[in-house]
Amino acid sequence: MDILFDEKNGVFKIDTEKTSYVMAIMDTEKLLGHAYYGKKISDVDVRYLLRTSENPFLPSVNGRDRGSVLDSFPFEFPGCNVGDYRESAVELEDGNGCNANFFTYRSHRIFAGKKPIKGLPATFGNESDSMTLEIDLEDKVLGVTATLSYSIFQGIDVIARSAAVTNHSKRSLFLTRIMSASLDMDCEDYRLLTLHGSWARERHMDYREIGYGKSSVGSVRGESSHQEHPFLGLVSGRAGQEQGEVYGFHFVYSGNFLAQVEKNQFDSLRVQMGIHPKNFRFELKPGEVFAAPEVIMVYSDRGLGGMTRNLHDLYREHLIRSPYRDRKRPILINNWEATYFDFNTEKLLDIAREAKKCGIEMLVMDDGWFGRRNDDNSSLGDWTVNVEKLPGGLKYLVDEVNRIGLKFGIWFEPEMISPESDLYRAHPDWAISIDGRTPCRMRNQYVLDITRKEVSDYVYECVAAVLRSANIEYVKWDMNRPLCDLASKGLGSANQGELSHRYVLAVYALQERLISEFPNLLLENCSGGGARFDPGMLYYSPQIWCSDDTDAIERLSIQEGTALLYPLSTIGAHVSDCPNHTVGRNTPFETRGHVALAGTFGYELDITKIPEADRQAIPGQVAMYHKYNDLVRRGDYYRIASYRENHFFDCYEVVSKDQKEAMIVFVQVLNRPNFRSRRIRLCGLDPKRNYRNEDTGEILCGDTLMNAGITVPAMWGDFCSKLIHLSAE
Ligand code: GLA
Numbered sequence: 162m163d164i165l166f167d168e169k170n171g172v173f174k175i176d177t178e179k180t181s182y183v184m185a186i187m188d189t190e191k192l193l194g195h196a197y198y199g200k201k202i203s204d205v206d207v208r209y210l211l212r213t214s215e216n217p218f219l220p221s222v223n224g225r226d227r228g229s230v231l232d233s234f235p236f237e238f239p240g241c242n243v244g245d246y247r248e249s250a251v252e253l254e255d256g257n258g259c260n261a262n263f264f265t266y267r268s269h270r271i272f273a274g275k276k277p278i279k280g281l282p283a284t285f286g287n288e289s290d291s292m293t294l295e296i297d298l299e300d301k302v303l304g305v306t307a308t309l310s311y312s313i314f315q316g317i318d319v320i321a322r323s324a325a326v327t328n329h330s331k332r333s334l335f336l337t338r339i340m341s342a343s344l345d346m347d348c349e350d351y352r353l354l355t356l357h358g359s360w361a362r363e364r365h366m367d368y369r370e371i372g373y374g375k376s377s378v379g380s381v382r383g384e385s386s387h388q389e390h391p392f393l394g395l396v397s398g399r400a401g402q403e404q405g406e407v408y409g410f411h412f413v414y415s416g417n418f419l420a421q422v423e424k425n426q427f428d429s430l431r432v433q434m435g436i437h438p439k440n441f442r443f444e445l446k447p448g449e450v451f452a453a454p455e456v457i458m459v460y461s462d463r464g465l466g467g468m469t470r471n472l473h474d475l476y477r478e479h480l481i482r483s484p485y486r487d488r489k490r491p492i493l494i495n496n497w498e499a500t501y502f503d504f505n506t507e508k509l510l511d512i513a514r515e516a517k518k519c520g521i522e523m524l525v526m527d528d529g530w531f532g533r534r535n536d537d538n539s540s541l542g543d544w545t546v547n548v549e550k551l552p553g554g555l556k557y558l559v560d561e562v563n564r565i566g567l568k569f570g571i572w573f574e575p576e577m578i579s580p581e582s583d584l585y586r587a588h589p590d591w592a593i594s595i596d597g598r599t600p601c602r603m604r605n606q607y608v609l610d611i612t613r614k615e616v617s618d619y620v621y622e623c624v625a626a627v628l629r630s631a632n633i634e635y636v637k638w639d640m641n642r643p644l645c646d647l648a649s650k651g652l653g654s655a656n657q658g659e660l661s662h663r664y665v666l667a668v669y670a671l672q673e674r675l676i677s678e679f680p681n682l683l684l685e686n687c688s689g690g691g692a693r694f695d696p697g698m699l700y701y702s703p704q705i706w707c708s709d710d711t712d713a714i715e716r717l718s719i720q721e722g723t724a725l726l727y728p729l730s731t732i733g734a735h736v737s738d739c740p741n742h743t744v745g746r747n748t749p750f751e752t753r754g755h756v757a758l759a760g761t762f763g764y765e766l767d768i769t770k771i772p773e774a775d776r777q778a779i780p781g782q783v784a785m786y787h788k789y790n791d792l793v794r795r796g797d798y799y800r801i802a803s804y805r806e807n808h809f810f811d812c813y814e815v816v817s818k819d820q821k822e823a824m825i826v827f828v829q830v831l832n833r834p835n836f837r838s839r840r841i842r843l844c845g846l847d848p849k850r851n852y853r854n855e856d857t858g859e860i861l862c863g864d865t866l867m868n869a870g871i872t873v874p875a876m877w878g879d880f881c882s883k884l885i886h887l888s889a890e
Contacts, residue, residue: 235345282700304330340435354394364722377421383644416665442658499767520783542584570635603642734760
């Protein structure tokens with residue numbers, strides 16, 4: 162990895178191991194142009210790619226048609242309302258109602274290491290494993306600078322990019338748009354890849370053609386959302402799982418976002434990613450800085466898989482901070498699908514005793530333990546233990562669970578308030594709402610305005626007091642509705658547009674406080690399943706609940722889309738009971754175990770009530786988890802076949818970094834009559850090594866396994882699965 166500045170020609174070149182990213186300072190005005198991003202190249206001066214020797218030339222040459230220049234030049238940080246009609250990176254109202262800006266190069270720094278972004282999650286690196294380029298741009302008329310930051314990491318082909326805007330003028334400015342990354346490139350034969358979904362079917366992969374004009378995904382729900390994901394991929398027409406060109410952009414942020422491509426009249430693309438401009442208007446007082454969240458950019462010439470493995474490595478090594486990052490997580494049993502709200506101490510202890518016999522390591526008490534919460538209509542905000550349900554209190558329960566030999570974890574939904582709660586009766590104004598308008602309920606609840614200090618302090622103290630009161634080693638932090646009715650009593654009338662971003666900052670501050678006071682806590686984020694599964698949250702919690710849909714077959718597509726970007730170690734996945742509570746499907750217990758193995762692995766069922774044969778299978782699954790979890794957590798992930806595409810079977814593989822071991826999980830979703838075995842070609846093995854198939858004893862060479870493949874015999878029935886384990890001889 163290296164970052165160079167060619168002073169003579171004004172060219173910046175950022176090299177990761179296999180990719181290059183080139184920018185150049187052009188013309189007397191010092192426009193910063195984007196020249197290249199892709200597979201590694203040797204030359205530094207590739208300014209010809211900016212095409213400024215073609216009509217309409219540079220502004221100094223073609224002042225007459227300056228607009229034509231500005232509307233086609235590949236800007237690294239495009240300005241607004243001065244001639245470039247494509248989307249701008251930043252929009253700033255100057256207080257007189259004007260909204261125009263134009264940023265040019267001022268200075269830069271190249272240094273070892275990477276700086277944190279204040280108040281925001283971001284990738285981290287030290288002086289020996291990362292390097293950063295910071296470029297200061299300026300708009301002299303506004304008195305504003307923009308600092309663009311690019312960081313790279315040893316051995317990983319990604320660039321972490323962000324932007325910060327500083328108001329050096331003597332008056333307030335209002336920021337109404339800030340894209341953390343903007344990238345102009347030629348439009349080749351790319352398709353747009355995004356992840357879409359809904360509750361219980363998050364992150365399904367979706368491809369579309371890129372037409373003229375703008376194509377985008379985004380969220381204005383105050384969280385990254387079930388519906389669209391802060392990710393955008395450009396996939397070349399020839400690209401597949403392990404070959405061809407792919408660009409990926411992933412946003413390290415948990416709130417409103419916009420991810421967009423704009424194809425213009427010259428068939429060039431402007432890719433942008435940043436905070437969604439809707440409802441965004443942020444005051445920058447004199448001297449203030451606005452730091453925009455980070456975008457991870459990745460280029461792969463080894464298909465989607467190359468992108469995936471770079472992101473997995475980055476997140477495991479440079480984003481997740483939890484001490485659990487490199488540790489096997491305790492196998493937990495969660496009582497949500499087991500009991501919903503209908504439980505008490507005895508019931509939980511029964512579950513714990515049975516779980517202990519099967520080798521399960523932690524009991525998680527989900528929603529319903531506080532206030533008068535016997536259904537989802539009340540008590541959010543009243544975080545005191547319901548002693549009718551839990552006689553003897555929380556400490557008694559936790560001690561008993563510990564005595565049985567299990568760790569204890571608990572559920573919270575700290576950001577919420579039920580209209581039916583003591584908290585709401587005392588502080589109705591703490592709910593986010595607009596004066597004179599009845600706020601919209603969702604799941605019969607409102608969102609607390611945690612941007613106000615007294616509210617976030619209350620929330621924090623509630624959670625912390627519970628954690629201080631007993632030996633609680635895990636927290637599931639839930640968030641079960643999006644934001645609306647946006648207004649805050651803590652903000653002035655000119656600043657209401659700051660609420661959504663300040664809300665996200667407040668969530669981050671709360672979680673930062675929590676993991677600082679309880680550094681050994683295992684935190685799992687959650688939002689009605691997977692509505693806040695994003696890189697931002699990974700900075701605080703090493704795992705996130707992936708979806709409320711625990712059906713093994715539904716999970717195939719959900720987990721395929723999730724694992725496209727996120728390491729398996731982060732994906733909350735549990736074995737649940739059948740018929741599945743979301744879709745009513747019956748699947749073999751074994752398949753449910755194999756599918757949950759591609760995640761954190763745990764149980765979400767009433768172990769005292771499930772069929773005896775299932776219960777008897779648990780110790781074997783627990784042993785399977787212990788046997789494979791190091792590999793799953795640390796290994797390289799390969800997607801071999803996708804049920805989404807072939808409609809019959811699904812297959813993924815994990816290979817250890819030293820290529821000595823591989824695990825393949827094959828799910829036969831539908832059996833096919835009168836058909837033959839499926840042939841799958843493995844990936845990532847050492848072509849020269851021999852591998853023994855633990856099941857069959859067969860020994861085959863890595864090149865055979867990868868090029869000729871193996872055959873998986875048809876199984877009897879639908880939804881069956883098979884785990885294949887290979888070890889190098
Ligand atoms: C959300 C979560 C579930 C469960 C319920 C409890 O839906 O995703 O796992 O915790 O809330 O109300």
